[in-house]
Amino acid sequence: MIVGIDLGTTNSLIAYFTEDGPKIIPNRLGKHLTPSVVSVDEEGNVYVGETAKERMSLYPNSVAETFKRSMGTDREYILSGRHYKPEELSSFVLRALKEDAEHYLGEEVTEAVISVPAYFDDKRRKATKRAGELAGLKVERMISEPTAAAVAYGLYDKTRDTRFLVFDLGGGTFDVSVLELYHNILEVRAVAGDNYLGGEDFTEVMAKLFLQKAKLQLSALTEKEQVRLYRQAEKAKREISDNTEVTMSFLYREDTMEQTITYKEYEEACEELLMKIREPVKKSLADAGLKLTDIDEVLLIGGATRLSIVRDFLIRLFRKFPDTKLNPDETVALGAAIQAAMKERREEVKEVILTDVCSFTLGTEVVVEYEEGKYEDGRFCPIIERNTVIPASHTERLYTVRDNQSSVRVRVLQGESRFTRNNLYLGELEVEVPKGPKGSESVDVTYTYDINSLLEVEVTVVSTGLKRKMIIKGQDNQMSEEEIAKRMEELSYLKIQPRDQEENRLVLTRAERMYEETLGDRRKKLDHYITAFEAALKKGNHDEIREARESLNEVLEEEED
Ligand code: AMP
Numbered sequence: 001m002i003v004g005i006d007l008g009t010t011n012s013l014i015a016y017f018t019e020d021g022p023k024i025i026p027n028r029l030g031k032h033l034t035p036s037v038v039s040v041d042e043e044g045n046v047y048v049g050e051t052a053k054e055r056m057s058l059y060p061n062s063v064a065e066t067f068k069r070s071m072g073t074d075r076e077y078i079l080s081g082r083h084y085k086p087e088e089l090s091s092f093v094l095r096a097l098k099e100d101a102e103h104y105l106g107e108e109v110t111e112a113v114i115s116v117p118a119y120f121d122d123k124r125r126k127a128t129k130r131a132g133e134l135a136g137l138k139v140e141r142m143i144s145e146p147t148a149a150a151v152a153y154g155l156y157d158k159t160r161d162t163r164f165l166v167f168d169l170g171g172g173t174f175d176v177s178v179l180e181l182y183h184n185i186l187e188v189r190a191v192a193g194d195n196y197l198g199g200e201d202f203t204e205v206m207a208k209l210f211l212q213k214a215k216l217q218l219s220a221l222t223e224k225e226q227v228r229l230y231r232q233a234e235k236a237k238r239e240i241s242d243n244t245e246v247t248m249s250f251l252y253r254e255d256t257m258e259q260t261i262t263y264k265e266y267e268e269a270c271e272e273l274l275m276k277i278r279e280p281v282k283k284s285l286a287d288a289g290l291k292l293t294d295i296d297e298v299l300l301i302g303g304a305t306r307l308s309i310v311r312d313f314l315i316r317l318f319r320k321f322p323d324t325k326l327n328p329d330e331t332v333a334l335g336a337a338i339q340a341a342m343k344e345r346r347e348e349v350k351e352v353i354l355t356d357v358c359s360f361t362l363g364t365e366v367v368v369e370y371e372e373g374k375y376e377d378g379r380f381c382p383i384i385e386r387n388t389v390i391p392a393s394h395t396e397r398l399y400t401v402r403d404n405q406s407s408v409r410v411r412v413l414q415g416e417s418r419f420t421r422n423n424l425y426l427g428e429l430e431v432e433v434p435k436g437p438k439g440s441e442s443v444d445v446t447y448t449y450d451i452n453s454l455l456e457v458e459v460t461v462v463s464t465g466l467k468r469k470m471i472i473k474g475q476d477n478q479m480s481e482e483e484i485a486k487r488m489e490e491l492s493y494l495k496i497q498p499r500d501q502e503e504n505r506l507v508l509t510r511a512e513r514m515y516e517e518t519l520g521d522r523r524k525k526l527d528h529y530i531t532a533f534e535a536a537l538k539k540g541n542h543d544e545i546r547e548a549r550e551s552l553n554e555v556l557e558e559e560e561d
Contacts (some may be wrong), residue, residue: 002111002344003101004336006148007090007128009068009198010171010303012036013330014097015337016105017346022152022337024330027100028499029506033329034097038089039063040079046496047505048096054509057227058516064089066172069195072124087127088491091134095496098135103499111138113340115332118144118177118191122360122386133484134491140453141343144188146177148335149301152326155181162296165284167322169277169310170302172198176280178288178295187389190287192280197273199304205269206261207233210248213259225252228517240266241308251517267309274313281317298322301331361386362447362455365411365420367401375401380413380420383447393448397462400442404435408443410459412472426472431459504537507549507556514559522559529555
């Protein structure tokens, strides 16, 4: 089974293709969104998602989030004293998603199409691929997030050429992409964005408004209090879209503070953020050589596009209503699942030509005459360069280098070095050429590389028209099997917590957090329910555990409100 995965900065999702179209697979807690948060405790137990997030205020040094931002860099995260690279943390998220999908589908998930931001360069894409491999998933194809959104909206099915702008405001990142559907080819024309702008900034504005009204300084709050303040601000931010005002409360030292914030106040405070949003929109249009009015459709993705402040702003800007028929959190994962179905060549989906970029250079070996009569062989001649939009087809003409040369051998290589010995050998072809003085005969070497990593090499002798052809299935510079196996083993002492206990673990972690946040009678009441739940867990009776968990959950919900 091939699945589609949206490995997001704040949340990740996994989807598959059914007879009724693409569908999100619920995680172990029955939820569609799995927070891209990882926690590792002192014993090396790994927590992923909601539970890891809950551990944030309890054990801040054991938790990592927004690591997608550092994907492909050497940054290391230290969790409970252990070091991890961004792709390793991502592999934990992918492992949890894979396990949940396997449980849900009742079959093994071996392969995934993973979405990546359109601006992700080669290094970041490779790191993403490695994350998949470390999670035991084959990742042959990636899809850019805006392309996935367009695919999910079925836009590739349009009969006339269309231009769309995909507006993606996530938790911590903002991406704008201009796409064009032209003769059945869907191409990303321009991308722009801000890696440090997202829904969290809107939360921060809310938190600051609260502090300002309550006459408090952020620096006066402890780390845990700050986490709590942001949690309350996040809630208020979500509520304000449907209300003219919200009342936000916050436990400071011994007091519960309350402040009312109006929609208008909040909108004014967000003005600067809206200005920041305008810039990448303008830039992407300018790069694509288009005006605002040239855009036929605006698609919204990313959770923060639910903010009515953002929607109102876009309606004013484009003078049209954006397309929002799909859930903005789920669009990319659904698109990735459709792409997975295309890869499986499912009949239900029409194969469209999606473009991508080639993440490495493909070329051949040539002999270079560096001085009259002096030759250096083993030099690399690029034919399809890294970051070329694919599918792509390029031709290079090569000449004979010796008198009476009777054949030309075309070696096919992949890599970035000037010297073929440093690049990866993929195969070779040989064609016969009529004998003659050097340089009198030539061959056209055509490389055609497609989105399925298939490289077609065609060599044509210019004078005789003789053709030879071969097809090479791409290697894509993956980590070697041994390297992956070695790192997987190194990471395998870390056990992702078994999924069947997840609900209990989450409730307990949340209860522990809430216990720290409350005082007096409320704390006593909580303690009572926690103790009862722990007792039920010790006894191990299923029904009792469920009952005690539900009671504790009710108390937690009450408290959270
Ligand atoms: P994503 O990275 O796409 O999952 O987006 C997460 C961001 O969306 C977070 O900043 C959330 O606060 C924000 N978000 C999710 N739901 C809502 C909502 N109903 N109203 C406002 N913001 C939301």
